[in-house]
Amino acid sequence: MRRRLITSTLAVVLVVIAVFGVSLVIVETRTIGASAQESVDTEAVRLVSIVDSRLVGGEPVNPDILARQSGARRYAVIDISGRPPIEIGSRPEGSVIRGEARGGRGQRRVTVTVEESRSTVTREVGRTLLIIGGVALLAVVAAILLAVRQANRLGSPLTDLAETAERLGSGDPRPRHRRYGVPELDRVADVLDASAERIARMLTAERRLAADASHQLRTPLTALSMRLEEISDTGDLDTVREEAHAALTQVERLTDVVERLLTNSRDPRTGSAIAFDLDEVVKQQIEEWRPAYRSAGRALVASGKTGIRAVGTPGAVAQVLAALIENSLMHGGGTVALRTRVTGNQVVVEVADEGQGVPPDLGARIFERTISGRNSTGIGLAVARDLAEADGGRLELLQQQPAVFALFLSREAGQGRDTAAPAPREPAPTVR
Template sequence: MRRRLINTTLGVVLVVVAVLGIPLAFVETNAIETTARDNLKAEAARLLETVELRLAAGEEPDVALLARQVTGPRYATIALPGRPPLEFGAKPEGKSFDVTMTGEFGETVTVSESRDRVTRQVRESLLLILGVALLAVAAATALAVWQARRLARPLTDLAETAERLGSGDPRPRQRRYDVPELDRVAEVLDQSAERIARMLTAERRLAADASHQLRTPLTALSMRLEEIIATEDPAIVKEEAAIALSQVERLTDVVERLLTSSRRGPAGRDPRTASAVTVRVDDVVRQQVDEWRPAVAGAHRAIRVAGEPGLEAVATPGALAQVLATLLENALMHGDGTVTIRTRRTGTSVVVEVEDEGTGVSDVLGARVFERAVSGRNSTGLGLAVARDLAEADGGRLELLQLRPPVFAVFLGAKPRDPE
């Protein structure tokens, strides 16, 4: 592209120089020759006038006066009727310009000048024109090279930016080149880079959320299947199989919510259009207790339920179950002693609290406990962040009410009481 720009600019300049320079050379040559003839005519006219004045007075032409009037490297011949011609100056060699004028008394004046002098003036003028043309071509070449670099460098830079986007590096470069068209392309590439970065972030977030949210129900399902394998009692097998089926349903619900969340963006679902319904909180709590009791017992700890029974809240059953599962897993991993699930109603909200008897959460960690990738131990740091997103997607909220001992609470919209 750079060579093409240079060749195009030089081609245009050469055409302009040719269109202007060649006619100018012809005009200048003609002007020099015309000026030389006019000078010879003027000198011949002076000599003729001098001769006529002397002849009109009946006198002979003054040879000394006529010789002084012949200026420069010119040659003059004056022919008088019946007299020998008078010659002044050096006769030019080779080709010459000749001007002849005849007077009233039949005298003839011829003035000549060597063509070499005129040719030299023409050559000097043509060399001047050629020098100006070469200077114009040199300036145009420098301008073409500068312009080609100015345009080619941004295009190379934009090509590198596009290649970076294609290779998976979506960082915008925010470079501008003071060329409106190129700046527009750079702006579009930066916008594309930002969109790609958002999509990649959403995909990574979906992958992280999916791995975390699917891990808990898969672990619980695995424990139920192990219980089925380990027992030969048909009643226990039937009970465990029923629980396993409910866990499969919950797993399916988790997958559907993840897909819905990914289609609607990282902000999750709109609470006004989410699948929130009126659920019995006791049923969700009981289902989670049944799932986690084997794991809690395996850690030689206990789990109990307290508070106000029979509460109903507006929520998505699967989402509420996932939030409680995250809190129970968090208490089992980071806490100690008995895990207590307490339900209560306050105002227009139903609150489900999860508490354990561990050392609690530090002041520094408590301020950031719901941030992604923030963990008190070697865990992913996603559980509480995902749980808060799930609660907010149903119009609720998840909060840390107390640091020591730790108390996490899920606030959900309560079902309005029937008028009495």
């Protein structure tokens, strides 16, 4: 592209120089020739005038006097009637420019012929051509420099934009935010940067979905595997039926988790909130996690107000509670208590343990992704918060030491205002 721009610009300049240069040479050559002829004619007329005036005054007419008085620089021949011709200067050789003038009175007729070598005109034309050629050469050099500069100005941005497009195609969606001062190229750069940002958001969403799915499906799959092992190890038909029913329930939960993750990946604000019995969700989580706590030598208990109907998605609420219970199992200590209470038009489910709590430097960032006090993924609490907010609720850290997490949900309308005092907790909660 650079070569084409330089070649095309140079071609245009050469055409312009050729057209105007040839015309200028022709005009200047004619002008110089006409000027030389006029100068010779003028000198002939002047000599005629001088000779005529000296003849009238009776003064002598000879070559020395005429050369001195007229200042003639060219060869001249003065023809006076009845006298021999008078010559001034040296006769030029080769082609000449000749000028002639006539004068005199009566019998004394005067004819003056002035000649000048045509080589003088040729030298003047040569000097003019040299000047025109120099100007043309300067114009060509300036055109080449301008073409190179313009080619670099247009070629470098196009190369840069091609590299940006190649980077996008190879999976590097970082925008470059470079502009070039050319509106058309800047428009292309804007489109590429906007595309890079969209691709980056899409890749981030895909990676987040993969991480959330792997984290959220791990626990239900483990529980389902335990149920199937129980079925394979027992010969009691009633036990098989009971475990099979629990396994089917677990499969339904897995399906709900997958659908919920896909829904949130498309639009986190999309929810399917309904009124449901909160006791059933809490009971189901207690039954599911109690074997794991029993294996760890710890207890998982439930307390607080019963018979509460909350508004939300049962599967999402179960996933939030599962994340909190798992977090207490991995990072907490002692007995883990699930306490339900009502405050105003909200239902609160608190998950508290007796461990060392959340480190002070992590309290305000505990719900951020990749933030973890130990060697864990740091995804569980972030996903739990997103699920709670998608249902119109919120997840908060009420107390850091020992840790107390609280899930706030809307209460079903028409249940009446609860007048019972809320469960005691620390007075200065840390709220994200």
